[in-house]
Amino acid sequence: MALPNLLLIAVFTYVPLFNNLYYSTLNWTLGSASATVVGLENYVTFFTSADAGRVLGTTAVFTAATVGGSMVLGLLVALALNSKVRGTTFARSAVFAPYVLSGVGVGLVWLFIFDPGYGVLAWILRGLGQQSPQWINDPELSLVMVIIVYVWKNLGYCAVVFLAGLQSLPQDVMEAASLDGASSFRRFVSMSLPLLSPTTFFLLITTMLSSLQAFDLIRIMTPLGSGTSTLIYEAYLQAFGAYNRAGYSAAISVVLFVILLVITVLQLRFVEKKVHYS
Template structure:
């Protein structure tokens, strides 16, 4: 028999947590569960009935030759986008962390792409990439280098998408890294200097370990974001040429809202969910052990 006090606390708990839980249930958990259900039926959004088809949708998705290319594309995109953002972001943050002139201006300039609409960024870059009148071609031409056919050549389209994605999101990483850099205690650097550590040694033994929680946070959020990147791909390449820039999320969109195949789109959503779940577990289990929270 719970005491009145316990009951009171329980009631307070429900009152506080309830509204949030209800929102999550309606807008996150229910769609998630409903999507699992859809992946086992055949439905085109228009039929009144949704006949159960067992694992047919899964078989169709997995047996398609395109699917594995699309999975590979997704990982290539995520790996290079996150990798480059983390590395270049760190380099720029270290640079901006120096007491340079116009530091604040540089910071604002670097951050500005983050607040731009992805669709707008993609439209502008599609002109920059144009092999005949684009900005990149204007720079390459005097050097006697022919501009690659960025968006029409399957070999160059993915690098182009990665460049735009990194350019757009770099500023975010820089700002977060900067916050991290400023949070590393000065005394550690002074102690290292006293111990005779040079700039490199200080970077390896003080800065990097000090930044590890930040890098960890960035890697988790960036990986999740790249798996959901859609606007830039949609506007820049439409997943093409052929399927060279089609990622899982773009594939999901095509199956669901172009082909009107809710079942197969549901399967891709399930796959995407599983991949993100596994990646997040790996990151939390293994990466976090190596993070130094100082």
């Protein structure tokens, strides 16, 4: 019964994976009918280039900011949505809605908001007598802009998962702590957070893997990758941009794959030890 699914996984996941490993050893221009085997030269070229530090640094900053921002804000939103007040059902839907929207559509809308010339934010700042920052033209601000939009789009996912975790907490234990005089803050820090560790661990893995593979928002909001060239976007630019360096792009993809694999193994090996399942 499992054989059809295993075949699909093999054909569409593992065959491309091993093909990409092979392509990373080639000096191959995209579209060319011939290629030269160069071994590990593409990897050496990447790690010795001036762009390696910039790309890896951008990837690290983007991942840390988006994962941390999404999880912290998602937890705060989940705490608010866990309150028994009117309108929480609508609020939950509204918070989760951006997560299911197309990244292309979200990027286009937020481009209109951030545009320093005719954007909504620029219009508001001009009304206050201020000049709009050059979000699109400044590489540092471009990264901040994409991080803001990515966190806004994905915090609903974290909020819904955290909300499910909060609603599964043992209420008798929480009520006993309340009767013993523990404040709301004390109950949250000493009881809710430790009991939420399986949820936090799950979100840490999924959001980190998602952030490392973020592409659509970066592609739409910063087509040239100015200040926002993460590993996956740098691989795209090298293969399908002005360079057409398919082998070099494949090597960057392999580097990203190794990073994803190492992070997942480390999380499963060390972080899970601090997770409380009971």
